[in-house]
Amino acid sequence: MAQPKRLLVIVAGGGYTNAAPLLELSSILANRGYMIDFATLAGRQQWLSNCPFVSRLHIVGPAIPKEHEEESYERMSQWATNSICNWSTVFAAKKYLESSWHYVYHDLTQLVLDPATRPDFILADYLVDAVRDVCFEHDVPFAMHWPQMPTGMMHASYIPGIPGLQVEVLTSEFATLWQRLRNAVRIYTALPNLLEYQHWVKQMRQSAGVFRQLPLLPRPDYLCLVNSFFALEAAKEIPPNVAAIGPVLADNVDKLTGPFSSFLKSRSRVLYIALGTHVLFPHRVLADLLSGTITALRAGIIDGIIWAVSPKARRKLDTSALLPSPTYSGNEITLSSLLENKHPSILTAKFAPQRPILHDPRVAVFISHAGASSTNEAVVAGIPVITLPAYFDQIQNAMRLRDAGVSVPLQKETLSASDVTAAITRILDDIRSDGPVMANVRRVCGIARIATHRKYLAVDLIEEVLIDWQGRQRERQLGVERPRGMHLETAEARMPRWKARNWDLFGFMVAPVLLVAAITMTLFF
Known part of the structure; x- marks a missing residue:
């Protein structure tokens, strides 16, 4: 008899609100026969008090000291919501939320390497970047949950500036020229803070023996489940591996007492x-x-x-x-x-x-x-x-x-x-x-x-990706020469830009025209 598939849910940075949607999706998967493990930092065991479907809890890092947590959130609360130059506060917050990376990376690697705990699939909160590292290194399929469309990815010409970091306006539709300009130049004001943050990340990764850097992606290269919907999110084209599956909420509302x-x-x-x-x-x-x-x-x-x-x-x-x-x-x-x-x-x-x-x-x-x-x-x-x-x-x-x-x-x-x-x-x-x-x-x-019904779509997509990954893994084992990409990922994501944009084809067609024009000018002028 086939063993049930093991799903590992992992949340590190952030609080219970980061975990609640993932646990709701996990409960559906548990009803479909999956074994559910949950991984988080120490001191959060109470999150599972109403989750009997979770079979095992894994601690993947120490608890964040209460005084450090309060100090960090107090600093975040000083964020100037009407300013385009909050970068020192922004990157200080990112450091706090990502400070557990080395613990999570080490402990998650151990879970993946142990046959008794190796998951068949990982469902991660978007703040757990270590999942991308571990899954890349050890060939584990995964999905990441975002509360909104991924920040800094899936640019569109009608969304001014960096997606997810706009000020005043979400789209250019009714924006003034000045508002569009403010959003366009905003990212350039971050350069000193960005460089310092990247240096901090590099040192943290190297201290764990990881010398490559995670690539900055124009679009996700994983299954991305967005806990929102297109009456709140500004409508835009998204690739097949990105799905708006929110609001993810429990079906029943408790009685008020x-x-x-x-x-x-x-x-x-x-x-x-x-x-x-x-x-x-x-x-x-x-x-x-x-x-x-x-x-x-x-x-x-x-x-x-x-x-x-x-x-x-x-x-x-x-x-x-x-x-x-x-x-x-x-x-x-x-x-x-x-x-x-x-x-x-x-x-x-x-x-x-x-x-x-x-x-x-x-x-x-x-x-x-x-x-x-x-x-x-x-x-x-x-x-x-x-x-x-x-x-x-x-x-x-x-x-x-x-x-x-x-x-x-x-x-x-x-x-x-x-x-x-x-x-x-x-x-x-x-x-x-x-x-x-x-x-x-x-x-x-x-x-x-x-x-809200699309939480079942999210679970269907997780199962789809798992089936696709198993088939591609078998292909590799059989020595198939040309690797197959994830079925939901567009071919463009796996191609060099010049080929995906047909620049070579354009050049091939334009070159004869330019050659004829040059010859004509030489002969007649």
Whole structure:
């Protein structure tokens, strides 16, 4: 009897939101008979508490020290979202997220070399570059999961600058000449930081005995599964080995219970605030955000606030700071009283069950940092969003939600309490009048809910690639002279540019014309 195929899922940089979509895909593969192993850094065992389908856990590196993690995310949160020259912050963040490479490379190599643990296929988070190295060296098929279309790849003439690193605009369609120029020149301002980062990567790789560099790819040379869809992503041509398979979410939404259910019982226009586990805004930003939301509450625009604020974010707050009273008759309140839930119209929690809250019809609007998971959960729930991004793909997701017509964008650098109140008012007025925001919310929600079925396409593609790889491997064993490429990879990716672009053919056709022209000019002139 044939042994079941072993799939290894690996997540290193990033948090649980990086792992959740991969575990959802793994559960489908487990139902199809695959054995699922999971590899990650130490201290993350709790991620598998609801994953009985995972047969083995492999630790491929030490836990990141808590103080280092908080320091890094605090530095990232200082990212200037309205600037084209954030490169020192960008590359510092990349170093942090990639700092476990040498541990992962070494331990993953050991897993692959051991027949007892060698996987038949690896499904990796996009931050785990060591997978590309190990799979190349030891001939293991793999796929990488990206939360958005891969950054810096699959350029298009109508996408200004570097894909995934645009500022202000996602496409050139309605962009001014100045906006297109800013995006076009942005990458050149990164040169000093890029060179320093490449030197750092080279040293890290050489310390592990790896002296080649991973190539910068114009398009992925692996199966790329993008956890998004083309009502958020700007539509563009993609090769067959890149698939938009998101939003990847569990089929069922948990029932709302506990204090959240009780809080919503007598309300109909609740504002939900969640700015992510790792976003560490300074006190000023959070104070303005809260002042603006409480002003909207006092004016009756909304009738309740749920605020999920992580312990790390709480430590950045001045709890003695004064905020407006939730009622006209009251005096100012302290932030500490808010965190202690002393005001009946405001519920704060260190953790909130986000999907059940967003799906509750009594929740009217969502203030979000526009992280990948929050973005997908919001559009599937069909709720308008007020975005306040901090760093990385949050900035792009905020632009995607804006261009999809389902959000009101805010910027942390220019945020004021009145901006927040105005954004909430705009959303609630649109809900009452069934305006364009709600029309787009229903449109995008409908598309997103259909797109959630594409997680099964992702699993089908994984199985396709595995079957294709097995066949090509057998061909090589039989000594077939001409190697066959992955069936989803276009021939262009395996050809020199001059041949793929037919430059030689063009030259062959143009040369006689130029020769005749030269002879004619010589004879008559």
